[in-house]
Amino acid sequence: MNAVQFACLLLFAGYSSAQVFSSGGCPNVNAQKNFTLNRYLGDWYEVYKFYAAFESGQSCAKAHYELKPDGHIKIVNSGFKDGKAIQAVGDAFVPDAVNNPAKLKLRFSSLAPYGNYWVLDTDYDNYTFIYSCSGVLGITHYEFAWILTRQPNITEEVKTKLFNEAKAFGIDTSNFKVQDRSGCTNNP
Structure with missing residues (x-):
């Protein structure tokens, strides 16, 4: 490891507690091939997620597209x-709607770069499995993952299906944490 790589590792060390870091490159995943954005729009409830500092302490998470x-x-x-x-x-936005319609770019600040938001699997009516991974100097990577549903809960069958898909891609499902949905009757 040269001095530049070491300096970058130190820079990312503080950032590493902000999400899930793992050694090596990103897992080789495939985004859903046949993806229809218009069917994806609407409300989704977060039921499983990888730790992300920007979501720390949050409950009753919901997304509207x-x-x-x-x-x-x-x-x-x-x-x-x-x-x-x-x-x-x-x-x-979808940079390449023809060849990669389920590989979106996303950001929550105009000062931030767009990050990956890949839909690995969705049936549009019940669940979606979202993944993002970025490599750091070829020696480590950080990743985010979410499982969202149209209703505020998930069936054991769907959970098992999506966890098995994650494992097949080499994604460590032990990083998934259950979203706190207690007391969510007044979800914004």
Whole structure:
């Protein structure tokens, strides 16, 4: 490891507690081939997620996707933190709708670069499995993953199906944490 790589590792060390870091490159995953954005729009409830600092302490997480006139997707993530309603508005788009329609780019700040948001599997009516991974110097990677559902719960059958898909891709399912949905009757 040279000095530049070591310096970068130190830089990312503090950032590493912000999400799931693993050694080596990103797992080789495939986004869903036949993806129809219009069927994906609407409300989704977060039921499983990888740890992400920006979601720490959040409960009752919900996402709403709607198409904007410019073809981008407006994403409104809502939930509760410390008993107070919170909301984050993001922007997403599909860079290559012909060849990779389920590989979106997403950000929640105009100052941030767009990150990967890949739909690995969805049936549009019940569940979606989202994944994002970025390599760091070829020696480590950080990843995010979410399982969302149209209703605020998930069946054991769907959970097993999606966890098995994750394992087949080499994604460590022990990183999934259950979203706190207790007391979510007033979800924003």
